[in-house]
Each structure stands twice: as C-alpha cells, then as structure tokens.
Amino acid sequence: MHRARSALLLVALILFASVPAVAQMGDMKMPMDKPASTALTRQAYTTNRAFLVKIVSIPNPIPYEKYFKLGLEVYDGGDPSKKISDAQVKVAAGMRHGMSSGFMHGMQSTPKVDVQNGVVTVSGMYFHMQGPWTLATTVTSGGKEGVAYLQLPCCAQ
Numbered sequence: 001m002h003r004a005r006s007a008l009l010l011v012a013l014i015l016f017a018s019v020p021a022v023a024q025m026g027d028m029k030m031p032m033d034k035p036a037s038t039a040l041t042r043q044a045y046t047t048n049r050a051f052l053v054k055i056v057s058i059p060n061p062i063p064y065e066k067y068f069k070l071g072l073e074v075y076d077g078g079d080p081s082k083k084i085s086d087a088q089v090k091v092a093a094g095m096r097h098g099m100s101s102g103f104m105h106g107m108q109s110t111p112k113v114d115v116q117n118g119v120v121t122v123s124g125m126y127f128h129m130q131g132p133w134t135l136a137t138t139v140t141s142g143g144k145e146g147v148a149y150l151q152l153p154c155c156a157q
C-alpha cells in the first residue's frame, strides 16, 4: 500500500518536473543541442501542391545566434517554370523536436518579409538552438493559399 503510494508520488513528481523543463527548453543544453546533420531543403511544394517555394539565397552554413536573411521565389505548382511575382508570403520558423506537425518552439526574433522584383526577402531570422529548424511559408496568390515547409539545418560553429 505504502509502496504504491510512493510510486504514484514519484510519477507525479516526474510529471511536474518535466513541465518547466519543456517551457525552458530554449535555454537548456539538450542532447539534441548539436549541429543538424539534416540537409537544407532547397525547394518544397505547398502541401496542396498549389505553389512551389524555392530558396534562392541563404548563408551557407547558417550562422549560429546571429541574424541572417534568406531569399525565396514562388512558382506555380501546376507549372513550376512559371514564376509568381505577386505572391503574398508569410513565414514562421521553429523547431519540431520530433513533433509531426507544429513547432515545439519558435524563434526568439520576429522575421520580416519584403517582396521586390518577385524575390521574397526574409530578414530577422535568428536561430538560438542547434539542430533542424523548419521554415513554414504561407503563400497566397490568385485566390489560392498553401503552406510549404523548408528544413533549415543549424548551424555553423
């Protein structure tokens, strides 16, 4: 009886202790806290195949704990040779840490999107943790909207 209650208490303690650990993960050195071995995704279709998003410029390697920018171009998913110059693009970057969708955490910066001559420049990117990051780009054009996910490995030492 007493032993069962101790075990329950232990489980409760472990659960309780793990909550702040997740919340503070951005500051912790985790086993995953090493340069990503995954490759950079150079291009990706939106999940509905409406658009193809290509990375046209990015620092190689991506700097660690430094601001950087990257350039994107959007193409017609049905005809990838057709560039779409007037697409509206929103971005969000984060780390999944094994999650199949969504982010375990985002960046500590707010990226800014600027479109000029059909090139989408995303500035204010900042990776504060080593490992694979995901850039979600939401593209809107011609009444269609789609989200493409690009994998960005972090980082240079």
Ligand SMILES: [Cu+2]
Pocket (backbone or CB within 6 Å): 095, 097, 105, 129, 131
């Ligand atoms: Cu992380």
